[in-house]
Amino acid sequence: MDRAIPKHIAIIMDGNGRWAKKRLLPKKMGHKAGADALKKLLKKVEKTDIEHITVYAFSTENWKRDKQEVDDLMKLLKDYIGQYIKESEENNLIIDTIGDISVLSKDLQEDLAHLKELSSKNTGLKLHIALNYGGRDEIIRAIKKVAIDVKENNIEIDNITEDLFSSYLDTKEYQDPELIVRTSGELRTSNFLVWQSAYSEFYFSDKLWPDFTFEDLEKAINAYQKRERRFGGRLDG
Ligand code: IPE
Ligand code: IPE
Ligand code: MG
Numbered sequence: 001m002d003r004a005i006p007k008h009i010a011i012i013m014d015g016n017g018r019w020a021k022k023r024l025l026p027k028k029m030g031h032k033a034g035a036d037a038l039k040k041l042l043k044k045v046e047k048t049d050i051e052h053i054t055v056y057a058f059s060t061e062n063w064k065r066d067k068q069e070v071d072d073l074m075k076l077l078k079d080y081i082g083q084y085i086k087e088s089e090e091n092n093l094i095i096d097t098i099g100d101i102s103v104l105s106k107d108l109q110e111d112l113a114h115l116k117e118l119s120s121k122n123t124g125l126k127l128h129i130a131l132n133y134g135g136r137d138e139i140i141r142a143i144k145k146v147a148i149d150v151k152e153n154n155i156e157i158d159n160i161t162e163d164l165f166s167s168y169l170d171t172k173e174y175q176d177p178e179l180i181v182r183t184s185g186e187l188r189t190s191n192f193l194v195w196q197s198a199y200s201e202f203y204f205s206d207k208l209w210p211d212f213t214f215e216d217l218e219k220a221i222n223a224y225q226k227r228e229r230r231f232g233g234r235l236d237g
Contacts, residue, residue: 002225006178008052009217010200012192013038015184015208022208028072033210035080042093044214045125052126052174054098056192060134074108077131081111085118092124098170099133100141126174133170135194142168171196179224181217183209201227 013034020030038055045053058073084095096116101109112131145168149155155164166172176196180189185206189197203220205212228235 003229004225005049005221006224007050008054008175008177008179009050009221010054010056010177010180010193010197012056012180012182012190013209013212014056014182014186014190016210018184019208019210027069028076030210031073031076035076037210037212039080039083041212041214041217042091042125042127045217046092050125052128052177054128054130054171054177054193056130056133056190058099058131058133059191060099060132060137061191063132074105078108078111081108081115085111085115088115088118088122092122093119094122094124094126095119095129096126097129097131098138099131100137101131103132128171128174130192134191135189135196136191138170139195141170166195169195176200179203179220181205181220183207183212199229199231201229 016030016034017027018030019033020027023029042053057077062073063070084091084093097112101112104112142165146155146160146165150157171193176198177193177200179202180193180197180200181203182189183205185204187204189202193200201224203223205216205220207216
């Protein structure tokens with residue numbers, strides 16, 4: 001029997017640069033096409049039983065790119081946050097971010113705060129945007145918070161469990177993704193959800209992100225539904 005569809009799917013949206021290059025377009029057009037592909041996809045995901053979508057939008061390593069590309073990405077982000085604010089009532093998405101957004105411009109941080117506040121009134125799909133996100137960075141930030149709580153006698157070292165540690169992560173409020181999808185044919189996780197992906201199923205698509213559609217996501221879900229998840233145990237006892 002096929003298992004139920006995943007409640008939480010995380011997506012590494014990769015391949016915008018190659019999509020643009022193939023069309024002899026500037027990279028920023030690839031990123032724009034990628035952002036549009038996400039919007040289109042979300043409209044269809046809204047109608048399914050999927051409850052959470054986490055998307056990797058900008059990694060802690062993406063600052064290594066040239067200034068022009070980073071600036072273009074930040075501008076695009078501002079643009080799309082503005083659109084999501086305008087369309088909040090209509091799209092019914094509940095939006096938040098994971099990652100350290102304290103280094104983003106004040107302007108962008110304010111827009112994000114506004115979007116989070118506004119969309120918290122919605123009732124639909126929960127969209128978690130990974131922004132200046134790195135799994136290792138998230139773990140280090142969590143460790144620092146745990147250390148402070150130990151130092152201030154709020155917790156005891158012996159009480160540090162996997163569950164307790166998870167409650168210090170950016171994703172503390174929801175379950176780990178059952179399925180992680182990466183596009184563009186790259187077979188790595190690039191520092192995405194390092195802790196949370198311990199038992200996630202992975203699905204790799206050769207499609208470049210701007211070409212990825214809901215039908216492609218359905219293929220990933222179908223593949224997931226046929227997987228045997230053992231979590232280290234045995235299904236036959
Ligand atoms: C993913 O597309 C988007 C970001 C990392 C921001 P890329 O820009 O990495 O696309 P490729 O890998 O160069 O094709
Ligand atoms: C991962 O893609 C980050 C995002 C999709 C935001 P990258 O393109 O940055 O990853 P690498 O460099 O191929 O590992
Ligand atoms: Mg890439």
